[in-house]
Amino acid sequence: MTPKPTLPIDAALPKLLDKIRRESALVVSAAPGAGKTTRLPPAILDSVAGAVWVLEPRRIAAIAAAGRIAEENGWKLGEEVGYQVRFENRSGPKTRLLFLTEALLLRKLLRDPELAGVACVVLDEFHERSLHVDLALGALRELQELSRPDLKIVVMSATLNAGPLSAYLNDAAVEEVPGKIFPLEIKYEAKAQLLRTGPEFTERMAKLIQRALSENKEGDVLCFLPGRGEIERLRGELSAFAESRQIALHVLHGSLDLAEQRATLRPDPSRRKIILSTNVAESSLTVEGVRIVVDSGLARISQIHPRTGFESLDLVRISKASGIQRAGRAARRGPGVVYRAWMAYDELSMKDFEPAEISRSDLS
Secondary structure: OOOOOOOHHHHHHHHHHHHHHHOOEEEEEEOOOOOHHHHHHHHHHHHOOOEEEEEEOOHHHHHHHHHHHHHHHOOOEOOOEEEEEOOEEEOOOOOOEEEEEHHHHHHHHHHOOOOOOEEEEEEOOHHHOOHHHHHHHHHHHHHHHHOOOOOEEEEEEOOOOHHHHHHHOOOOEEEEEOOOOOOEEEEEOOOOOOOOOOHHHHHHHHHHHHHHHHHOOOOEEEEEOOOHHHHHHHHHHHHHHHHHOOOEEEEEOOOOOHHHHHHHHOOOOOOOEEEEEOHHHOOOOOOOOEEEEEEOOEEEEEEEEOOOOEEEEEEEEOOHHHHHHHHHHHHOOOOEEEEEOOOHHHHHHOOOOOOOHHHHOOOO
16 A cells, blocks of 8 residues: 555545535535545545546546545555546446546446436546536436435546536535645746747757756646647657756657556656656646746647638647646646746736637537
């Protein structure tokens, strides 16, 4: 059993569990590093008579959370706690705490519209507002109103505009939990942000990573990039540099198989690492060893264009909330630093939150 470190959410658990027992829904706004994903769901088990399902935005997040909870509680993965994701199932008849992806819940609802035996559904990292999580929340709310008033709904996020969500859940209580406070230094570029990803972008990001490593003699680097193409080009640019300094160079994106994703997240105390990632590492995951974040400030999102009716994958600036999430990866286990590839002035034009995917998707 892995010893449990004390996390900020531990002190708030009695109050949160009391709310869950008495109310049908709860919104939990917990700062990065508070421990909401690994501490609240297993605690809920003792407060409800049935299974607890936790929805995660990505497969690797569901797997990592289930594994961490099993280690901390001395449980066998696949028994008391388990996970179900595409192509992989580690759960069984004894599993009461199940981590699964949002899309998988929608398929389960088609087979079992009543969610028999499920006492509580937790929607983690709700701020990402994927199409699947919005549909899942709507389906759960309808189920609760029509035939399962006993079903508990808990919505969790680190960065969240909680007011509209609380109103949608019949004025559900909103509980805020502070995160573990480690010093986080934020460094901005002297040049304006690049809104294109050609050779100049690749060169600038490579230099920023090299600068970060030179200014910080300890800790691994997590670099956020908009897509797989940018990752591969930057990997090529950095390969000789990393090899000459015996630095491990890894990539992380949704197209990797689970074994490769696990290998990237596995700690390597023998040498430093550079991890080139899309936004898959933005939330839900604690990447051990990372003390430095290098953020391009860009992402690729799918959105429909009303004039043409066609969807495209567009390069966009991230929101302020997304920037906070990314920066928080550097200070989960100790002091960290984030290098932002934009000027502080650029933040005046950044949106506070990302628009929900459902608002930019073709639902026909």
